[in-house]
Amino acid sequence: MAPRIPFTVIGGFLGAGKTTLLRHWLTLDDGPSGSGSGASGRRIAVLVNDFGELNLDAALIAQAGGGAIALSNGCVCCSIGDDLGNALIQLLDAWPPFDAVVVEASGVSDPWRIAQYALADPRLVLDGVTVLVDAAAVASQALDPLLADTLSRPLAHADLIVLNKVDQADAPTLAAAQAWLARHAPPGVPQLQTVQAQVPRALLGAALYQPKGWGGDKRGGEGRGGGLPGHPAVAHDQRFESWAVQPEGTYDAARLRAWLQALPPSVLRLKALLPLADGRWAEGHWAGRHASLRLGVPPPDDGAALVAIGLAEQLPCRALATGLDACRIHPA
Amino acid sequence: MTTTTVFSARRIVTMNPAQPEATHVAVRDGRILAVGDLAQCAAWGPHTLDERFSDKVLLPGFVEGHCHLKEGSLWDQPYLGWFDRRDPRGRLWPGLRSVDAVVARLSELDAAMAAAGKADDAPLIAWGFDPIYFSEARLTAPDLDRAGNGRRPIVIAHANGHLMTVNSAMLQAAGIDADNEVEGVMKFEAGPRQGQPNGELQEPAAMYLVLRRVGNAGLLAPLDDAGLRAFGAMAKLQGVTTATDLVNKLGEADLAVLERQADDEAFPVRILPAFQAFHGTHGAAAGAEHVQGLVARNRDKLRYGLVKMMLDGSIQGFSARLRWPGYFKGSDGQPGGAHNGIWVTAPSQYEADFEAYHRAGLTIHTHTNGDEASGGAIAAIERVLARHPRPDHRHTLQHGQMIDRPMFRRMAALGLGANLFSNHLWYWGDQHHDITMGPDRAHRLDACRSALDEGVRLAIHSDAPVTPLAPLFTAWCAVNRITPSGRVLGAAERLTVHEALHAITLGPAWTLKLDHEIGSIECGKRADFAVLHDDPRNVPPMALKDVRVWGTVLSGRVFPATGG
Numbered sequence: 001m002a003p004r005i006p007f008t009v010i011g012g013f014l015g016a017g018k019t020t021l022l023r024h025w026l027t028l029d030d031g032p033s034g035s036g037s038g039a040s041g042r043r044i045a046v047l048v049n050d051f052g053e054l055n056l057d058a059a060l061i062a063q064a065g066g067g068a069i070a071l072s073n074g075c076v077c078c079s080i081g082d083d084l085g086n087a088l089i090q091l092l093d094a095w096p097p098f099d100a101v102v103v104e105a106s107g108v109s110d111p112w113r114i115a116q117y118a119l120a121d122p123r124l125v126l127d128g129v130t131v132l133v134d135a136a137a138v139a140s141q142a143l144d145p146l147l148a149d150t151l152s153r154p155l156a157h158a159d160l161i162v163l164n165k166v167d168q169a170d171a172p173t174l175a176a177a178q179a180w181l182a183r184h185a186p187p188g189v190p191q192l193q194t195v196q197a198q199v200p201r202a203l204l205g206a207a208l209y210q211p212k213g214w215g216g217d218k219r220g221g222e223g224r225g226g227g228l229p230g231h232p233a234v235a236h237d238q239r240f241e242s243w244a245v246q247p248e249g250t251y252d253a254a255r256l257r258a259w260l261q262a263l264p265p266s267v268l269r270l271k272a273l274l275p276l277a278d279g280r281w282a283e284g285h286w287a288g289r290h291a292s293l294r295l296g297v298p299p300p301d302d303g304a305a306l307v308a309i310g311l312a313e314q315l316p317c318r319a320l321a322t323g324l325d326a327c328r329i330h331p332a
Numbered sequence: 333m334t335t336t337t338v339f340s341a342r343r344i345v346t347m348n349p350a351q352p353e354a355t356h357v358a359v360r361d362g363r364i365l366a367v368g369d370l371a372q373c374a375a376w377g378p379h380t381l382d383e384r385f386s387d388k389v390l391l392p393g394f395v396e397g398h399c400h401l402k403e404g405s406l407w408d409q410p411y412l413g414w415f416d417r418r419d420p421r422g423r424l425w426p427g428l429r430s431v432d433a434v435v436a437r438l439s440e441l442d443a444a445m446a447a448a449g450k451a452d453d454a455p456l457i458a459w460g461f462d463p464i465y466f467s468e469a470r471l472t473a474p475d476l477d478r479a480g481n482g483r484r485p486i487v488i489a490h491a492n493g494h495l496m497t498v499n500s501a502m503l504q505a506a507g508i509d510a511d512n513e514v515e516g517v518m519k520f521e522a523g524p525r526q527g528q529p530n531g532e533l534q535e536p537a538a539m540y541l542v543l544r545r546v547g548n549a550g551l552l553a554p555l556d557d558a559g560l561r562a563f564g565a566m567a568k569l570q571g572v573t574t575a576t577d578l579v580n581k582l583g584e585a586d587l588a589v590l591e592r593q594a595d596d597e598a599f600p601v602r603i604l605p606a607f608q609a610f611h612g613t614h615g616a617a618a619g620a621e622h623v624q625g626l627v628a629r630n631r632d633k634l635r636y637g638l639v640k641m642m643l644d645g646s647i648q649g650f651s652a653r654l655r656w657p658g659y660f661k662g663s664d665g666q667p668g669g670a671h672n673g674i675w676v677t678a679p680s681q682y683e684a685d686f687e688a689y690h691r692a693g694l695t696i697h698t699h700t701n702g703d704e705a706s707g708g709a710i711a712a713i714e715r716v717l718a719r720h721p722r723p724d725h726r727h728t729l730q731h732g733q734m735i736d737r738p739m740f741r742r743m744a745a746l747g748l749g750a751n752l753f754s755n756h757l758w759y760w761g762d763q764h765h766d767i768t769m770g771p772d773r774a775h776r777l778d779a780c781r782s783a784l785d786e787g788v789r790l791a792i793h794s795d796a797p798v799t800p801l802a803p804l805f806t807a808w809c810a811v812n813r814i815t816p817s818g819r820v821l822g823a824a825e826r827l828t829v830h831e832a833l834h835a836i837t838l839g840p841a842w843t844l845k846l847d848h849e850i851g852s853i854e855c856g857k858r859a860d861f862a863v864l865h866d867d868p869r870n871v872p873p874m875a876l877k878d879v880r881v882w883g884t885v886l887s888g889r890v891f892p893a894t895g896g
Contacts, residue, residue, distance in 0.1 A: 052618065082581070109674075113537065116536075117536075120540050150678070
């Protein structure tokens with residue numbers, strides 16, 4: 001059984017910056033730091049409504065045709081066509097499997113409904129719903145009675161709201177956009193302000209950032225930010241920080257599930273692979289304000305691991321450590 | 333040397349006001365040479381007199397301005413609907429009015445599959461079930477488990493396309509259990525099975541669980557030659573000689589099938605496929621170029637050049653965009669008003685895309701069910717036409733179920749046609765009265781009389797396979813406006829029989845920009861006829877739907893509905 005592929009949905013109305021964000025993620029080179037990843041190391045598959053708008057640099061395109069564009073960095077961009085299910089079936093049959101799948105919701109669709117696909121396919125794991133909001137336009141768009149509900153509906157299940165184009169909004173416009181968000185965004189959802197939809201690709205999930213201990217040496221310890229000695233930095237952006245541990249002991253599934261379901265919203269992403277008392281392994285995910293715990297594949301070297309990502313200065317590392325400890329059965 | 337055939341008939345209803353009736357029609361090279369009596373036809377010279385229709389009534393071949401070719405291929409799967417329905421072979425499938433009746437038919441189908449040597453685990457996929465008509469509790473997996481021996485996976489696609497109900501064998505094959513987290517996987521709320529999936533799967537992600545198991549077969553199968561031939565058989569049965577396929581991606585495989593059939597002499601219907609210009613394969617600029625390129629490949633029985641756009645969902649699915657005060661009751665039966673439907677295309681995107689296709693000289697048919705969507709389309713088209721006037725564009729609003737007189741007046745001013753969904757008056761009329769629109773607004777559902785009064789070109793349609801392909805039935809709906817409970821919705825909106833016949837011939841021909849070629853029986857037009865046993869103008873209006881169809885004539889070639 002292959003590891004499950006993280007599945008991310010990008011929502012937001014027309015012009016909010018979805019295409020810009022996807023182009024950024026498809027062509028990004030994270031550079032030499034970190035896990036040696038960046039676009040060079042991670043193969044992302046992006047599903048979009050319209051290729052034309054993506055406007056990819058021809059030099060990056062290795063092959064095009066048949067509703068898909070393959071980039072020289074290993075990433076692929078596919079057309080959703082009129083049936084996302086069909087597009088996914090083809091994508092997930094590709095070998096080797098992709099490291100992440102990102103789906104662009106159309107400007108009027110509800111990204112949460114698309115997120116359901118990640119819960120439907122055992123090869124996928126939901127890695128969250130990111131909704132972009134056009135800081136320069138949203139307040140005036142919301143005055144259009146034809147659009148008001150269409151603009152606010154996608155926010156209901158966002159686990160990260162990106163207020164984009166803040167450079168194009170003057171102070172009163174930005175304030176109006178923030179006031180609109182305050183009225184319509186569910187409480188506790190983290191918000192990020194961006195220019196040119198420069199959302200760090202770190203958000204493509206904890207799963208993309210597997211500490212070396214994820215199947216590496218078995219040892220205790222934890223790290224914040226730059227990581228443990230010999231461990232990768234988890235996030236490359238100063239707006240994020242991470243917490244990674246390789247815990248000892250065995251855990252209780254019911255307690256883990258309850259703990260995951262009650263994680264504070266300041267934890268954007270969490271992934272854990274932990275041994276249970278009966279010798280099986282549990283794989284836990286927290287994303288999209290959505291927790292899941294299922295049986296997982298034992299790592300080849302029995303290395304338990306957990307990594308969490310949050311906004312800088314907001315990640316409750318101490319509370320996470322205490323909560324995890326409370327789920328442990330042995331040693332009690 | 334060309335030959336001339338003169339058909340004699342008991343009566344020919346021409347729909348040409350200059351010559352409303354005749355007894356003979358002369359045909360040469362597939363076109364109408366003369367209309368009148370035998371002497372007037374014989375005056376054109378040597379001819380063969382064909383008297384096989386001497387006891388029949390000829391009308392212009394019916395034009396279905398909004399249907400889908402899937403009406404043919406769907407019948408590869410069995411039908412489980414509430415209303416009686418006829419398949420391409422002419423076999424009548426009686427409507428199923430109870431869960432027991434559904435289970436009984438599934439058991440028959442299961443046995444037939446077993447007798448045909450199908451494996452025990454070959455899935456049984458059926459369509460057309462609509463729970464909106466059932467007052468009893470919802471259909472669930474335990475109901476379906478009573479069909480056959482319970483080992484065969486069973487999938488029932490609901491009529492609205494958003495739901496399916498499956499049996500326990502299918503749940504198991506798809507790995508759907510109590511732990512499944514997909515929101516659309518419905519579970520028992522109480523009783524001994526509380527928390528277990530009840531077999532109902534709502535919305536695409538939940539249905540994906542099943543579709544990834546049963547594969548790209550059945551309901552999702554692409555258009556093929558057999559399906560298109562089956563559609564042709566349906567058309568002959570109903571007197572239809574021209575039909576749209578009102579959303580088609582027009583990819584290479586689609587084009588090959590369409591062109592192969594259109595070039596086959598035995599194919600009995602003209603097809604106008606409309607390019608899918610929403611959520612499709614091309615952006616607007618590339619899409620317009622694609623369709624323009626296809627027009628060069630037009631042939632007698634296949635015409636490219638239509639474009640389909642879509643603004644909102646459906647009224648009975650609570651996804652149509654409505655103006656204030658919104659839905660009378662919500663999907664839960666509680667007083668509505670709180671929640672509007674969805675935009676399938678954002679209005680601003682619609683306007684931009686519409687402009688691209690309009691400027692390319694193409695004719696655009698826009699799906700708008702709710703009145704807010706219709707109003708949004710009218711406003712957008714008004715702005716586009718102000719920027720880029722184009723005489724005689726023939727853009728048409730499709731369904732337009734809640735358009736009122738002020739909107740029809742704006743449409744008339746803009747030259748927009750209306751193709752209204754008259755069949756809804758019968759199929760969902762009571763639901764619109766009791767649930768979606770309420771007892772006042774339901775009276776203006778599909779307001780045909782208002783459209784004509786305000787000077788809008790009118791067509792009426794079936795949207796087959798949503799409702800059956802049968803223009804005389806569609807005309808019957810517009811003439812009688814009666815619901816299954818016997819209620820008349822908006823008596824003042826009724827059409828006369830003549831107006832309704834116009835709305836299934838010349839009316840839709842206008843929306844397709846083919847009114848110079850088809851839609852009436854007059855000199856110079858294609859020799860396309862519906863051959864009927866009776867004159868629909870001479871039967872009681874309530875009997876209009878029962879006028880029997882003998883078959884059709886297409887470009888002078890005779891197509892009996894059965895056999896041949």
